[in-house]
Amino acid sequence: MRTLKTYMLILPISAVTLFVSLPRGATAQLAIAEVIKAGIKKVIKAIDLKMQRLQNQTIWLQNAQKTLENQLSKLKLNEIADWTEKQRNLYGEYYEELWKVKAAISYYKRIKDLTERQVAIVDEYKWAWKLFQKDKHFTPDELLHMGQVYTGILEASVKNLDQVLLVVNSFKTQMSDAARLEIITEASRKMEENYTHLRQFNRQNSLLSIQRAKSVDEVATLKEIYGIDE
Structure with missing residues (x-):
């Protein structure tokens, strides 16, 4: 069996890394998947809540900005003369805050898309791994190899x-938009890479099982199980 990419089995150090105490073997694979998926779902839920708060804040700021503009338009120029600079500063604060909120919403939407891709990675893994373990066409050594590849992909995910969470937490600390964008872009690239390699690896193994089938009926059954149309 050939692998599309070598995944190093290195444990990442982070708040969401819980793998050190997990058991080995097939049980460990499923346990890792559940831990990751549970963590990702929590992130998505948290992001949904953040987005809702940010959207509400955006509406409030937009209304405040509109109210301010209306007030300014109704006042006479001579009445504005004494406090123009003060109001300009106030308006500027509203505008700056509004810009920050809109930027944050844009980031959270992209982050949510990334975490949903992570969920897809876990789902793809679990679907294939359960089928391959029951498939009589694979030897124990081959299943062990699959498990090692899956472990590498899951740990990479x-x-x-971790990078996604870094961007989420960055709104509490000092981080430039350029730095956020760079992290999001790199995380997105790696997620798509992992997802593509995982699907290719699963398809490769599915086709291998079909090639080892002993009859036409068995081939048809395996194609249906693995969703192979060709």
């Missing part, structure tokens, strides 16, 4: 998730 955790590193990607």
Whole structure:
């Protein structure tokens, strides 16, 4: 069996890394998947809540900005003369805050898309791994190899998730938009890479099983199980 990419089995150091105490073997694979998926779902839920708060804040700021503009338009120029600078500063604060909120919403939407891709990675893994373990066409050594590849992909996905969480937490600390964008872009690239390699690896193994089938009926059954149309 050939692998599309070599995944180093290195444990990432982060708040969401819980793999050290997990058991080995097939049980460990499923346990890792559940831990990752549970963590990702929590992130998505948290992001949904953040987005809702940010959207509400955006509406409030937009209304405040509109109210301010209306007030300014109703006042006479001579009445504005004494406090123009003060109002300009106030308006500027509203505008700056509004810009920050809109930027944050844009980031959270992209982050949510990334975490949903992580969920797809876990789902793809679990679907294929359960089928391959029951498939009589694979030897124990081949299943062990699959498990090692899956472990590498899953651990790589955790590193990607760590980067996503870094961007989420960056709104509490000092980080430039350029730095956020760079992290999101790199995490997105790696997630898509992991997802593509995982699907290719699963398809490769599915086709291998079909090639080892002993009859036409068995081939048809395996194609249906693995969703192979050709």
